Amino acid sequence: MSTKSPIYSKLAPLYDTLMGDVDYESWADFIDEIIQTHHDEAVSVLELACGTGSLTLSLAELECYELTGTDQSPEMIEVAKDKATEFEVDAEFFPMDFLKFTTSKTYDVIFSVFDSVNYLKIYDDIITMLNNAHEALNEHGILIFDFSTPQNSIESVDYLNENEGDTGDFRYHRVSRYDHNERIHYNEFEIEELDTTTGKVTNTYFEQHTQRAYSLHEMLSIVEQTPYHLEAKYDGFTLNDATEKSTRVTLVLRCQKTQ
Ligand SMILES: C[S@@+](CC[C@H](N)C(=O)[O-])C[C@H]1O[C@@H](n2cnc3c(N)ncnc32)[C@H](O)[C@@H]1O
Incomplete structure (x- = not known):
C-alpha cells in the first residue's frame, strides 16, 4: 500500500532525474539577460520555489550576484544545500513558503521559474505571493516570475x-x-x-x-490588483512580447513603494 506524501517530499531525491532534460544553464542565462535589461545594478537575488537549486547554482557561476534560494519543501532544500556544498558554490538556501515570507533582508531581484506559481490555484493566493515579494523587494527592485498557460x-x-x-x-x-x-x-x-x-x-x-493553468490576460488582471508596474511580458525563453498563444510567459514587475 502506498503512503500519500506532501508534494516534493519523496520526489526530492528523484527531482534532478525527473528534470534531466532541462537546460538550467541556458535558463539562468535568460534570467541574467532579464536582470541586465531591467535592473543592471542588481546584486542581491532571491529565488522563490527554487526546488533543488539548479537555477540559483547556475546563476552563481556567473559570479555577478549574491544568491539566496528558498522553497516550501525542506527535502528539496536539503538537496540544494548538498549540491552547493559539492560544487563549492556560495549560495544560501532555506525553506520558505512563498505565501508566508519571513526574510529579514530585502532584495534587488526576486524570481520564481518553472511553473511554480501555477501551484497557486486561487487568485487571492497569487496576490498574497506578489504582495509578499513586494515587501521583500528594495525600492525599484524587480520581480520576475513565469507561469504556464492552458x-x-x-x-x-x-x-x-x-x-x-x-x-x-x-x-x-x-x-x-x-x-x-x-x-x-x-x-x-x-x-x-x-x-x-x-x-x-x-x-x-x-x-x-x-x-x-493561467491565460495571459487572466494573470495580467491579477497583477493589476497589486502595487507593481508591469515592465515586460516575455514569450517562452525570448525577449519577444508574450501573446495569448504563448505556452510559457515570464513577467517582469517593478516594485513601486512610493508614488
Ligand atoms: C516544478 S518545481 C520548480 C522548481 C525549480 N524552480 C526548478 O526550476 O527546478 C515547483 C516548485 O515549487 C515549490 N512550491 C510549490 N508551492 C510553493 C509555495 N507555496 N512556496 C514555496 N515553494 C513552493 C515546490 O516545492 C517545487 O520545488
Whole structure:
C-alpha cells in the first residue's frame, strides 16, 4: 500500500532525474539577460520555489550576484544545500513558503521559474505571493516570475503522461492529465524506494500535484490588483512580447513603494 506524501517530499531525491532534460544553464542565462535589461545594478537575488537549486547554482557561476534560494519543501532544500556544498558554490538556501515570507533582508531581484506559481490555484493566493515579494523587494527592485498557460498543458500532457525514471535508490511513475474545464493539470507520482542491494521495493509513496493553468490576460488582471508596474511580458525563453498563444510567459514587475 502506498503512503500519500506532501508534494516534493519523496520526489526530492528523484527531482534532478525527473528534470534531466532541462537546460538550467541556458535558463539562468535568460534570467541574467532579464536582470541586465531591467535592473543592471542588481546584486542581491532571491529565488522563490527554487526546488533543488539548479537555477540559483547556475546563476552563481556567473559570479555577478549574491544568491539566496528558498522553497516550501525542506527535502528539496536539503538537496540544494548538498549540491552547493559539492560544487563549492556560495549560495544560501532555506525553506520558505512563498505565501508566508519571513526574510529579514530585502532584495534587488526576486524570481520564481518553472511553473511554480501555477501551484497557486486561487487568485487571492497569487496576490498574497506578489504582495509578499513586494515587501521583500528594495525600492525599484524587480520581480520576475513565469507561469504556464492552458496551451502549455494541452501540448505537454501526452509527453508527461506515463513517464518513468530511476536513480537506483528510487523509481517513479507519473500519470499526467489536464482538465480543460477546471484548468487544472494533475501530475500523480507513484514513488518506489528500493533496496540498493536486492533492488526490491521497500516503500511506496504517492504524491498528487495539482497546478492551475493561467491565460495571459487572466494573470495580467491579477497583477493589476497589486502595487507593481508591469515592465515586460516575455514569450517562452525570448525577449519577444508574450501573446495569448504563448505556452510559457515570464513577467517582469517593478516594485513601486512610493508614488
Ligand atoms: C516544478 S518545481 C520548480 C522548481 C525549480 N524552480 C526548478 O526550476 O527546478 C515547483 C516548485 O515549487 C515549490 N512550491 C510549490 N508551492 C510553493 C509555495 N507555496 N512556496 C514555496 N515553494 C513552493 C515546490 O516545492 C517545487 O520545488
